[in-house]
Amino acid sequence: MKIPLYIPSISRKDKHMMLNALDDPQLTDGPRLRKFESKFGYFTKSKFSMGVSNGTSAIHLTLKALDIKKGDEVIVPDLTFIATANAVLHCGATPIPADIDSTLNISIKSIEEKITNKTKAIIPVHFAGSVCNIMDIIKIGKKNNIKIIEDCAHSLGAFFKNKHVGTFGIAGCFSFYPTKNITTIEGGMVITDSNIISKKITQARNHGLSKSLIERHMKNKPWIYDMKDFGYNFRLDEVRSSLGLSQLLRIKDLEAKRINAAKYYNKKLENVKGIETPSTYVGKNHIYHLYIIKINKSFGISRNKVHEKLINQGIFTTVHYKPIHKFSYFKKLGFKDKDYSSTMDAYRECLTLPLYPTIKRIEQDYIISNLLKLQK
Ligand SMILES: Cc1ncc(COP(=O)(O)O)c(C=O)c1O
Incomplete structure (x- = not known):
């Protein structure tokens, strides 16, 4: 018998939804992404959801929105996928690994030992789908004026005290890589209740432009837009958004x-x-x-x-x-x-x-x- 480590679950309906998306000329950053975002927000009970190109860009954009930069330190678990630390490097900041505890989640004691006056954020991971000691981490964040960004790449569907993970800190970042609980092949999402962070991420995922493609074509001069801040192409396309939406409906x-x-x-x-x-x-x-x-x-x-x-x-x-x-x-x-x-x-x-x-x-x-x- 041959048994793989994982098999993504792609249904006939998923494929049908993706084919339908291919028939619509707006192949990226369109209505399917908006719908996926809105259902994701409903599922996680968060005010804003922003679909992005992958889980790494979700963390990177969140750190950028919080103005994390060179000279800053960000505490990450030593036991995580390398992407958690790489997103910190993308901002020019230094990732500081903290040890874990017996549950495989980040250790509170080690976090406390790693805090310096340069620490600007902590990125706990809800490892393997088990909720980390988020309440204590939030307390540490409040006490030391440090932002908490939850890496929820493993934990879509995990609730604690009736709240979905990713809603305890300032933002939660998800990955839809093929091994994850739902997949868009490559893809990611940020959730937050902060209007400011949501606006910054929405803009930065689209080259820092002031308007999305849909917004530009709603008015009669679509070439009138501005680049207000530095940005990237971290958009999520319509085919992958339709796959995510279809998967989310059967999470x-x-x-x-x-x-x-x-x-x-x-x-x-x-x-x-x-x-x-x-x-x-x-x-x-x-x-x-x-x-x-x-x-x-x-x-x-x-x-x-x-x-x-x-x-x-x-x-x-x-x-x-x-x-x-x-x-x-x-x-x-x-x-x-x-x-x-x-x-x-x-x-x-x-x-x-x-x-x-x-x-x-x-x-x-x-x-x-x-x-x-x-x-x-
Ligand atoms: C804990 C963790 N964080 C971040 C990521 C990055 O996600 P992506 O591969 O979608 O960039 C992953 C993905 O494997 C992950 O497991």
Whole structure:
């Protein structure tokens, strides 16, 4: 049997919606994007939603809107996809990785240790779909006058205290990369309740121009527009917006299937010696974007060996992620392993198992039985 790590869920309706978008001459920055944004705002209960080219540009534009620049420091988790830190570099600022805690989310203690008078923002990630300790991070932000931007690339559909993630800080940034809970192939979204940030991002995603294409053609002189500020082409096109819209309409179903499959893994693995499941190290607050187990010494065989042996059986697993401070680029900045003992533990022990909405029980049983056979 061959089992991939993930399979995006693209329905017949998704394809139909994309083909329809191709028949409309306005192929980008048009009504489908506006509708996707408005449904996204409704779903997350946020005032403003701005569709952009990907999750990295979502964070980059938000940092720019907050005037983060050279000389500033931004705290990011050491355990995240490199994009969280790269978006900070795009603004000329310095990303400062903080260690994680046992839930794999950013550690409050480490954040406090990393704050300096140059710290202007913190970007916590709701890692793998589990809500981070956002209330404490908001408190730290208020106390030190530091902005909180939530990286929600893993956590569309995650609520805490009845609020969607991304609505606790000044803004929330989402990715619709093919592995994510909904996909637009490439794509991203920023949510915020701030009118000023929304205006700045809407303008900056479109070259800094004062009007979108639709607004220009509503008046009789479409060439009359201004460039008020520096901007980029970070627009989201109509075909991808229609895919996002169609996927968003079935997010509840997609999410329920992921959670169901994750709970099955939990049930079968949570009492196995040497394996920690997210149900034990995170607890309940998890929407399972990724299903990550920790394999410790008492399992009797190393995580790397488990990965290798499973591949030989056609089962694709991976590690999320190589810690930020381990990349050559960041080593130059002088970050040391000793400050990141928990991310180093995670980097040695974590293994992501295949999880996607259409995964079958028979596939999960095959994964579980092959994994258990390896225990020594
Ligand atoms: C935690 C995290 N942040 C940011 C991103 C960046 O998103 P994108 O790939 O859409 O630029 C990703 C994407 O993989 C991610 O996993």
